Amino acid sequence: MRSGEYSTTIEVPESSAVAKGKAPLMAAVVHQEQAGWKRGVSIMDFILRLGAIVAALAAASVMGTSDETLPFFTQFFQFQASYDDLPTFQFFVIAMAIVAGYLVLSLPLSIVSIVRPHAAGPRLLLLILDTVALTLNTSAGAAAAAIVYLAHNGNSNTNWLAICQQFGDFCQKVSGAVVASFISVVAFIFLILLSALAIRKP
Template sequence: MSTSEAATVLPVYDVAPGQGEPSKAPGAAAAPSAPPAAPAAATKTTARSFPMRLFHRSDRGSRCMAFLDFLLRIAAFGPLLAAAIATGTSDETLSVFTEFYQFRARFDDFPAFLFLLVASAVAAGYLVLSLPFSAFVVLRPQTTILRFLLLVSDTIVLALLTSAAAAATAIVALAHNGNERANWVPICMQFHGFCQRTSGAVVASFLSVVIFVLLVVLAAFAIRKR
């Protein structure tokens, strides 16, 4: 074979198994692949749209009013219980007379005091029964139906308690001052314990009336806000 003959060069390609295209030359620069930006943006958007809060900020005011309602119901129970106990234990007997001839002052002789005792006991029992519902409203402040039921019930008990306290106030004023035109003498000059207990019961009942008024106003404002 002579040196003047041209050598025939056959190109050889490296082909990966299972592929039909040859690989590029070692010296060729590979184009950099850009990272996908869409998944990262979607993840960021999802993280922003998902709130990591247990309660919404808009429910904080409603929850505070519901908690105040719960505290007012507890506060109203004490005066009501005191009014019922003071009225029921207000009987007094004058000890200056003999055993066969005595003067007594009993609360059940006056329908107004008996009405006050029953109304105070009913209102106190209602407050105890309404405490679980008020606590549920604290946990779920967006509940409007339960608030409305408590508002209606509070209004009914408020009317009952106000009428009983007003009637008892008239009898207490008559016991302290009497009535000259009707020839009724004041009995508080003799029955001091009876008048003190009944007067205290009237004051406690009116204090509970004020608390019930606050409950009604607070419930109406909370329903209007929702």
């Protein structure tokens, strides 16, 4: 009877030891799976970032090189349009250059979160910086879009005349730059979404 008592009391720790042995094992498997999933998210993040760099650089450079000189001129005056003429376009070039520079500098952080999928710090930092960059990018794109709209259509109520009849090539280049900046805005929204999804689970 006593030995039977002992055997039962010994069995309990044994089974609990087995359960203890299994629990960390299963936890490790789940951990591993989550690591794979998070690594996949990080790789998508990296690729999206490369795409956003291309879009931001294209926007800045197309706007920066947009000037057009008309083939006719008077004795005292040559008709020329350049992004320098409008302060909004200058802001656009500077802002998009800053955004592109930030994106290049954020690549190492993105690589860190590929190598260490469970580190929440780099992702959180990226999410916050991405939000600020998104705001800068959107404001540059929207302000330039408002001016481009005015250049295309003019406004009769305020007597602002459309200039795109005269400077067609200039207007086309500027419109292209605005479109590129909005592509980079969409990329930023997806980047923030990815970061949030990856941060959610520990």
